Amino acid sequence: MLNHLLSGDLPRSRVLAVVLVIILAGLLLTPFIFPGAKALNVAAKICIFIVLVSSFDLLLGYTGIVSFAHTMFFGIGAYGVAIALTRIGPTWKGVAVGVAAALVVSLALSLVIGLFSLRVKAMFYAMITLAVASAFQTMASQFSEITGGEDGLSFKVPELLTPGFSLREAPFLGVSLDGKLITFYLLIAVTVVLFLVMLRIVNSPFGRVLQAIRENEFRAEALGYRTVSYRTSSNVLSAMFATLAGALLALWLRYNGPDTSLSFEIMIDLLLMVVIGGMGTLYGAVVGAAIFIVAQNYLQELMKLASGASIKIPLLRDLVHPDRWLLWLGLLFVLSVYKFPAGIVGKLRLSAWRKRMAQPGA
């Protein structure tokens, strides 16, 4: 049953399995064990990025396509929901229209980019996606009539999802059962479903062809696989999932603007998360997103504590000043790439495999 749900692609490392269970349990229990809005926001962001990073891994890790336009599709999803809810009003119909319209736009754009430019060399493809994404970002801030420009759009969501909505008067285990909580659990549910769907895709015969193309495109062609068609499909699928992640983001924040969903910084974060977690594993997306976002949000606070404690020691005090958190994040990243080139998941799987090999009679 579990094997089927995970499409036969089990974690293949006990440590990894434990880590994944901890992440899932941590997300599910966040409202109960980590009180406060910040923890809930971090958990929600982890969910959204699990979907986004997984969809990027489908493209980069499984198919070997380097694209910088991934946040564009993320943004399209977020803007789709934001614009539809602003115009139509806070109804489920608005959500449906927004998501559907965003999916159509992403489908068309990814198909066009794919068909026109996947024939060129990887380097040029990366450049083209970079150009398209920049153009899109500029357009999003210029057409302020529709998109709200640099300020973005704040909007109302359907009542069930609003903090004002309450499932019952009395709090449950000290947590009030409001719309925010409902949104949070819906978010987790959608994340789990989308992740399992992507896990199925990469473990399907189609997913196997993607890996073959990543390994040796020339040979895949000689076997009869039309690689342009597979690469385009991968591009489109990955864009669709990124769009859905964007829609989730907008519904969670009840706001969207160019900096929240389109900025190049998110693109860099995405790359880091997929590399830290382990490319071409999909589980790496979960681990990478969780670690990175927790570090991004709590490293600064940790450093504040350390800085306070070392206030008397001149150089150390400056080094652990909260403003230096990016430096430390950068160092962590360089170290992790250096020590685990296959990412955390790759490393865990390798050591589990070595252990199995070392066992007599295995």
Place this chain on the structure above:
Amino acid sequence: MPFALQTQELTIRFGGHVAVNAVSCAFEPGTLTAIVGPNGAGKTTYFNLISGQLKASAGRVFLHGQDISSLSAPQRSLRGIGRAFQLTNLFPNLSVLENIRLAVQSRAGLGHNLWSIWSSHRALITRAEEVLETVALTAKRDMAASALPHGDQRKLEVAILMALEPDVFMFDEPTAGMSVDEVPVILDLIRGLKAQSDKTILLVEHKMDVVRELSDRIIVLHNGALVADGEPAAVIASPIVQEAYLGVEVAK
């Protein structure tokens, strides 16, 4: 009966250099034709033109009488032209079995299926295991292809071609770089294919004893042109081969 494969005035130019020069040749089903010639004669390029890795500057290719000149490499592969490569050309980080299974999957036309689990298609795996058995690599099925020694990589290269089950088999120096005791495995495979009377085999090979023993016919390429064509004994004895090909070999 139409020819299994036919090339008509097949030509490719790279700038001013004519690598393959108006080669017209027809191959009957059930025959093994050896293609010989010195290095740089255009043998591999001729192969690339037939299997579609290169587009011809002029001339046409027919498969079972149908013009396939405008088709891409994958389309030609699906029509039944199977190709093994001279320089080993595998999926390096995928397992040995997966390398073969991908060929079986292509033949089964399952590539666009994205909602089933790959391992649920047992028949494909079983078939891949059968092919693996024929090249005596079963014990190494889970190793990464790149971790195999050179000789085994050559065997895997041939196994991938067998798994495609094409009508036309194109072997480009299948035994190159193999140790003496590994060569018979490959030659037995080719003999086995030859015994299935409907398969057409093209073989580029430098080892003259192999060519003499296996082929029904030899064609000689020299500077991109077809310079001799006929019975193995007659071609090997002909002055042009002695001079253009064997002479070069002896001179080494």
